[in-house]
Amino acid sequence: MTPPxxxxxxxxxxxxxxxxxxxxxRSARDLPWRRPLPGHPRRDPYHALVAEVMLxxxxxxxxxxxxxxxxxxxxxxxxxxxxxxxxxxxxxxxxGYYRRARLLHHAARAIAADHAGEVPSDPGLLRxxxxxxxxxxxxxxxxxxxxxxxxxxxxVRRVLIRLEGRDLDETPRREEAxxxxxxxxxxxxxxxxxxxxxxxxxxxxTVCLPSPARPDCPLxxxxxxxxxxxxxxxxxxxxxxxxxxxxxxxHAAVLIRDGRGRLLVEQRPGRGLWxxxxxxxxxxxxxxxxxxxxxxxxxxPRLRRLARFTHHLTxxxxxxxxxxxxxxxxxxxxxxxxxxxxxxQIAGLPLANPHRxxxxxxxxxxxxxxxxxxxxx
DNA sequence: CACACGTGGGA
DNA sequence: TTCCCAAGTGT
Numbered sequence: 335m336t337p338p339x340x341x342x343x344x345x346x347x348x349x350x351x352x353x354x355x356x357x358x359x360r361s362a363r364d365l366p367w368r369r370p371l372p373g374h375p376r377r378d379p380y381h382a383l384v385a386e387v388m389l390x391x392x393x394x395x396x397x398x399x400x401x402x403x404x405x406x407x408x409x410x411x412x413x414x415x416x417x418x419x420x421x422x423x424x425x426x427x428x429x430g431y432y433r434r435a436r437l438l439h440h441a442a443r444a445i446a447a448d449h450a451g452e453v454p455s456d457p458g459l460l461r462x463x464x465x466x467x468x469x470x471x472x473x474x475x476x477x478x479x480x481x482x483x484x485x486x487x488x489x490v491r492r493v494l495i496r497l498e499g500r501d502l503d504e505t506p507r508r509e510e511a512x513x514x515x516x517x518x519x520x521x522x523x524x525x526x527x528x529x530x531x532x533x534x535x536x537x538x539x540t541v542c543l544p545s546p547a548r549p550d551c552p553l554x555x556x557x558x559x560x561x562x563x564x565x566x567x568x569x570x571x572x573x574x575x576x577x578x579x580x581x582x583x584x585h586a587a588v589l590i591r592d593g594r595g596r597l598l599v600e601q602r603p604g605r606g607l608w609x610x611x612x613x614x615x616x617x618x619x620x621x622x623x624x625x626x627x628x629x630x631x632x633x634x635p636r637l638r639r640l641a642r643f644t645h646h647l648t649x650x651x652x653x654x655x656x657x658x659x660x661x662x663x664x665x666x667x668x669x670x671x672x673x674x675x676x677x678x679q680i681a682g683l684p685l686a687n688p689h690r691x692x693x694x695x696x697x698x699x700x701x702x703x704x705x706x707x708x709x710x711x
Numbered sequence: 712c713a714c715a716c717g718t719g720g721g722a
Numbered sequence: 723t724t725c726c727c728a729a730g731t732g733t
Contacts, residue, residue, distance in 0.1 A: 468731090469729095547722085646717095650715095
């Protein structure tokens with residue numbers, strides 16, 4: 335985009351934008367959501383929306399696995415809008431942050447209802463879609479529609495802080511405001527805003543890496559502009575953030591079969607962890623439960639423990655214990671929405687991720703509590 | 712606005 | 723193996 339009359343970008347910003355964009359043109363990874371559809375001048379806005387939502391807080395390698403399948407199943411906003419929430423969750427299962435799937439589903443319904451089935455190009459309209467925040471709206475507006483909108487994600491933040499050698503002990507809020515301001519200035523200096531924005535993220539994801547891996551400065555197209563590199567401080571910036579504490583919760587999951595060998599499953603509540611997904615009937619508690627207490631809770635005569643394992647989340651550690659009711663005992667009364675399901679039916683449900691292991695390993699014998707790495711090979 | 716929300720990869 | 727880490731959106 336050409337700058338408004340009377341204002342021309344600072345020469346350094348223009349050189350940064352030019353050098354980075356040129357590097358991207360020759361170094362960009364070939365990713366499915368970057369390919370325009372055959373016979374189309376630009377990439378499909380709906381594909382870009384799905385990809386951007388999937389990429390929120392999620393690594394590219396993970397999204398590569400899910401994106402083609404999701405697009406295959408829901409090829410258009412209308413197809414996604416008409417789908418049921420359980421189908422959408424099932425297509426998202428294993429990808430994490432499941433609220434994104436619901437919000438994307440709602441966004442598709444809004445696109446169908448309010449935008450004639452077409453993803454809008456206006457940044458304000460994009461921002462109004464469920465699950466589309468400042469970053470995602472900017473990414474779609476710039477990358478798909480070439481509006482000169484700034485974007486700041488984790489990669490961009492790190493690249494900008496190093497580029498400007500910004501070593502301040504400031505509040506996250508202030509740093510955030512600075513990064514958006516700087517991103518705005520730079521994108522205004524770019525000839526193609528979408529190319530520049532995507533290049534900024536690509537640089538952070540492939541060259542200007544976080545501290546442990548360290549940036550590969552000799553390969554960097556911005557090394558001659560970089561204040562941190564000039565000072566030899568590129569590995570120290572940005573300063574590490576204090577990490578959050580982790581709490582521990584206990585989930586006791588019980589395997590109960592009916593006379594035909596089907597397993598009892600229940601749906602999790604509509605909010606919170608693994609919202610709306612399915613699991614073996616589970617008692618959650620801050621401390622471990624004893625076998626008699628668990629049997630009492632589920633209203634069955636007795637239970638024996640089959641396995642234990644720990645599932646790690648960002649701010650929480652979930653200690654699972656898996657229990658079974660001896661064959662022939664009567665099933666418990668209903669509490670949450672529950673039903674018996676065959677293994678084949680269970681495999682098609684949106685399962686809370688740890689329960690994929692708990693329930694589907696029931697097709698064969700459940701492995702004993704993990705000890706050494708003796709079992710594999 | 713501090714907090715909740717998943718998962719896999721790399722040191 | 724085990725520990726540490728990343729960083730968008732909505733409430």
